[in-house]
Amino acid sequence: MLTDTIKRFVGQLFGQRSQGLRRISKDKHGIDRRIVSRHAIKVCEVLQHEGYQAYIVGGAVRDLIVGLEPKDFDVATNATPEQIRPLFRRARIIGRRFQLVHVVFGQEIIETSTFRAPASESQSTDGHGRILRDNEFGTHAQDAARRDFTINALYYDPSTEEVIDYHNGVDDLKHRLIRMIGDPRTRYREDPVRMLRAVRFAVKLKGKIEPETKEPLASMAELIENVPASRLFDEMLKLLTCGQAMECLTQLRQDGLHQGILPLLDVVLEQPGGEAFIELSLERTDQRIRSGKTVSPSFLFAALLWHQVDVRWQQRVAAGEPSIQALMEAADSVLDEQTEKLAIQKRFSADMREIWFMQPRFEKRLPKSIWRMFEQPRFRAAVDFLQLRAASHQFDSVLAQWWMDLANADDEGRAAMLEDLSKLPRESSATGTRPRTRRRKRSPSTDTQRSPSSDPS
Numbered sequence: 397m398l399t400d401t402i403k404r405f406v407g408q409l410f411g412q413r414s415q416g417l418r419r420i421s422k423d424k425h426g427i428d429r430r431i432v433s434r435h436a437i438k439v440c441e442v443l444q445h446e447g448y449q450a451y452i453v454g455g456a457v458r459d460l461i462v463g464l465e466p467k468d469f470d471v472a473t474n475a476t477p478e479q480i481r482p483l484f485r486r487a488r489i490i491g492r493r494f495q496l497v498h499v500v501f502g503q504e505i506i507e508t509s510t511f512r513a514p515a516s517e518s519q520s521t522d523g524h525g526r527i528l529r530d531n532e533f534g535t536h537a538q539d540a541a542r543r544d545f546t547i548n549a550l551y552y553d554p555s556t557e558e559v560i561d562y563h564n565g566v567d568d569l570k571h572r573l574i575r576m577i578g579d580p581r582t583r584y585r586e587d588p589v590r591m592l593r594a595v596r597f598a599v600k601l602k603g604k605i606e607p608e609t610k611e612p613l614a615s616m617a618e619l620i621e622n623v624p625a626s627r628l629f630d631e632m633l634k635l636l637t638c639g640q641a642m643e644c645l646t647q648l649r650q651d652g653l654h655q656g657i658l659p660l661l662d663v664v665l666e667q668p669g670g671e672a673f674i675e676l677s678l679e680r681t682d683q684r685i686r687s688g689k690t691v692s693p694s695f696l697f698a699a700l701l702w703h704q705v706d707v708r709w710q711q712r713v714a715a716g717e718p719s720i721q722a723l724m725e726a727a728d729s730v731l732d733e734q735t736e737k738l739a740i741q742k743r744f745s746a747d748m749r750e751i752w753f754m755q756p757r758f759e760k761r762l763p764k765s766i767w768r769m770f771e772q773p774r775f776r777a778a779v780d781f782l783q784l785r786a787a788s789h790q791f792d793s794v795l796a797q798w799w800m801d802l803a804n805a806d807d808e809g810r811a812a813m814l815e816d817l818s819k820l821p822r823e824s825s826a827t828g829t830r831p832r833t834r835r836r837k838r839s840p841s842t843d844t845q846r847s848p849s850s851d852p853s
Contacts, residue, residue, distance in 0.1 A: 422558070426461065432456075436456070436506050456468065512532065544577065544587070545609075546576075574597050617652045632738060639686055701730050750772065758791070758795070761795075
């Protein structure tokens, strides 16, 4: 008894952190069960009814404690994937590196994982120490030790409304401190994405990275190049949609972690107009996220990469290439460079191209062409993108507002606006309005010449 008292006193005296299981009651952690996903609670209740341990875990618990709304809810349990799947009507086992179960409730998916055992020499790793397969199951305490940061090693039991904390994560969360569990260098080798996550959490929580956790970042940044492109894309998307995207990019650059993620980012930010456009894009993205609105990944990456596309487009046009061909080749060259490191899914890159290719068509307002533009799936996104260009002084703001009014109007309103447009006198090619006069029928080759060269359809 006396020995334990002395150890506690010495630990407090020298600032040592106490370790071990702590059960934190509702009056101390402050989580309101009513705002927890009822489907996540259901998964826990079903598993507990079958005699298993089951807790809501990780980021959802972290966000609930600090008063943020979680984007999704995960569950951790001592049941294996094969034991979990039969308990739910819609559940499927996924993953090779980390095998887990997706339990589906309509639009919500509750990701349910089995407690993991500590890393062992028998686990498959690459030449840099990154774990390639990790399906060795363990105990609750071992699972907590396998989590990356203390603030993510928190477990919420909806039946008792307690938070279970093995690594003083609640204390770190109160101090907004991002601290690695275990040796930071070893943990970064196991999964280099943890370096990006450390920055994202620090910015999101308006906190800081604990010195020992931060010290290896710059020297180990090159390990990010070994991360699969698809996983890097997912992490980059989380970073850009966390609500403080520009702060995250700034911090990544300061910590030397930006190389290999968006290789063109430094080039863009160093060119006139590049930084202003990206800042405006991310600022509006952050505003949408903070107001609870969704953000399209294709729109976001189209904005991030537009400056490079625009520069290369203008260079090709100046060299004598036709405008639309020049834009297509510029877009392809930028996307090819990015997808070497960042696996932008084909559906996103296709949407990005549509948004970019529609920009020249806004320069000329020909009613017949405009009706065809309405049929394009990305028409509204392209108009929103046009507003960014106008705000960055790349496009006439009055004309951009006209297009926004047109996009917001109903069918009757659009018809009226186009009727008014047709009655206007001939305008310059910048507005592209032409009088509605009878013309004699021309040959197909002449019609082609009359169509706006900026219309890619």
